[in-house]
Amino acid sequence: MTERPLPREFFDRPSHEVAPDLLGKVLVHGPVAVRLTEVEAYGPPGTDPASHTYRGRTKRNAVMFGPPGHVYVYFTYGMHYCVNLVCLPEGLGSAVLIRAGEVVEGVEAARARRGPVVRDRDLARGPARLTVALGLGREHNGLDACDGGALRILEGDPPADPPGVVGERPPVILAGPRTGISTAVETPWRFWFAGNPTVSPYRRHVPRRRSSTSGV
DNA sequence: CTCTGGATGATCT
DNA sequence: GATCATCCAGAGA
Numbered sequence: 758m759t760e761r762p763l764p765r766e767f768f769d770r771p772s773h774e775v776a777p778d779l780l781g782k783v784l785v786h787g788p789v790a791v792r793l794t795e796v797e798a799y800g801p802p803g804t805d806p807a808s809h810t811y812r813g814r815t816k817r818n819a820v821m822f823g824p825p826g827h828v829y830v831y832f833t834y835g836m837h838y839c840v841n842l843v844c845l846p847e848g849l850g851s852a853v854l855i856r857a858g859e860v861v862e863g864v865e866a867a868r869a870r871r872g873p874v875v876r877d878r879d880l881a882r883g884p885a886r887l888t889v890a891l892g893l894g895r896e897h898n899g900l901d902a903c904d905g906g907a908l909r910i911l912e913g914d915p916p917a918d919p920p921g922v923v924g925e926r927p928p929v930i931l932a933g934p935r936t937g938i939s940t941a942v943e944t945p946w947r948f949w950f951a952g953n954p955t956v957s958p959y960r961r962h963v964p965r966r967r968s969s970t971s972g973v
Numbered sequence: 974c975t976c977t978g979g980a981t982g983a984t985c986t
Numbered sequence: 987g988a989t990c991a992t993c994c995a996g997a998g999a
Contacts, residue, residue, distance in 0.1 A: 797991070807991070817984065835981030837992050854991055885992050937991055
């Protein structure tokens with residue numbers, strides 16, 4: 758694996774421009790490396806109702822308002838963590854949610870965390886599964902992915918064949934609505950590699966009430 | 974493959 | 987009190 762970290766400037770632009778460029782890049786934590794195949798962009802305050810920063814800065818989303826190239830890790834549904842890469846300069850809270858990828862190094866370590874019966878393509882297929890495969894949690898919130906530490910985002914390997922030579926073509930990137938959100942459902946800020954088996958299935962948001970409202 | 978409902982707690986109104 | 991950038995198991999096609 759080529760150890761070439763993305764420069765911080767890569768993230769110093771709108772998240773919906775960063776997002777498609779992140780596909781094929783490699784997120785590394787310790788022994789596990791994941792080649793990104795699916796991402797979603799979330800915009801700055803007041804511009805994107807689906808973004809955690811839409812209503813301004815809070816304790817939870819503070820990292821999104823920090824410098825670009827850092828990771829925002831949040832806890833949701835009482836049991837899952839998801840990881841984002843922060844975009845734009847300090848003060849403009851926005852980020853790219855990392856939704857899925859292919860484990861290209863450390864399959865053994867990833868399987869140890871995800872379980873022995875999980876198929877290879879499912880190890881990091883989905884945002885919460887991906888954080889488990891990488892071993893990320895609350896304690897990693899705010900870390901810098903561009904400083905060459907244990908958690909880092911890399912350029913990834915260049916195509917094996919030079920231009921013009923018959924071989925693998927660059928992957929086709931598709932865009933569509935984001936997954937599982939209840940607002941701005943038509944904004945096409947989800948990006949993925951067409952036909953890649955590690956991309957998670959699209960799921961529409963389903964409003965759900967908790968069962969048992971009165972204690973009978 | 975699709976659809977449904979349960980799990981579980983931090984966060985925000 | 988309601989919602990939530992999810993996952994899993996189980997049922998059905």
